Amino acid sequence: MADSEEAYLQIGEVAERTGVTQRTLRFYEEKGLLRPPTRMDGGFRLYCEDDVRRVKHVRRLQDLLGLTLAEIKDMVEAEEMLRELKAQYRPDADVSEKKRQLRKAIDVVTHQHNIVSQKAEQMSEMKTQLDERLRTFSRWMTELERVERKAPVA
Amino acid sequence: MADSEEAYLQIGEVAERTGVTQRTLRFYEEKGLLRPPTRMDGGFRLYCEDDVRRVKHVRRLQDLLGLTLAEIKDMVEAEEMLRELKAQYRPDADVSEKKRQLRKAIDVVTHQHNIVSQKAEQMSEMKTQLDERLRTFSRWMTELERVERKAPVA
DNA sequence: CATAACCTTGACGTAGGGGTAAAGCGTGGC
């Protein structure tokens, strides 16, 4: 322990910190949404902080946007490509390929942005309706209580 | 035809108008989310306008709020109770029971309101992040194009 | 070294449907 600077995490801790189950983590790995983590000698999975972020990201795309894991996989792969692109500090290597990858990432993010915008709008619509109903119910409740005072329990 | 004033709908038309499949409509019925519709002599289902509204409502709760069908069932049942309550025009009958039902409906709507509010907030957070990323990507793209002009294809 | 606490793979179950088959209804044309 304290072998390298990196604090490695076992699956239980990752599960706790991300709010998903261990089963889900193994499932994501199986489906290619999480890169296979390194293992201890005994076979235990060892995750890093980046994996935690990745899981949280996947969950947001699922919960907020309602995307399927297949769609999410495409997205995180495009985003991963982008990260590699950033890491490549050779400034001259194949610019057109870089442009292609960047364009792909832009497409993905734009798509996400469109979905968020649309859903956000529907949400605010729904919120308005719910507000209205709550006010109506509140009036009814007041009315019921008024009736109750005028004619107490039979 | 033109027998009664009510325009009854077959499953195909309901499917088209709600955007769900016929399979889904039968599934919802099976799960108790839709009250079993009346049938023609031959067994064909006959829906009414109210059923259409109901399906759309269920879908909003699913897509926007991400609720399970079991949760949604509870909600629509509470809302149904409320509609019956509204229809009972005997103003004196069992006020405390009415209050109980109304309170239940208020709970349901409040719950939905909470979820919407929470999700809406997360959405706007995500939207901000996506905006930021899009701007960054746009800068990178500009930079790549600048590099390309200075050193054309090798 | 024993024991608890953690982890492994594997298999089966469940929710929310999709697809398709094989059959039955309904209605207009002749």
Add this chain to the structure above:
DNA sequence: GCCACGCTTTACCCCTACGTCAAGGTTATG
């Protein structure tokens, strides 16, 4: 009256995204 054609019926298996054991291996601790 009968046929063709489209719509509907139930029934069955397939899929995704996991939940839930079961049976056993690993690691940390006294």
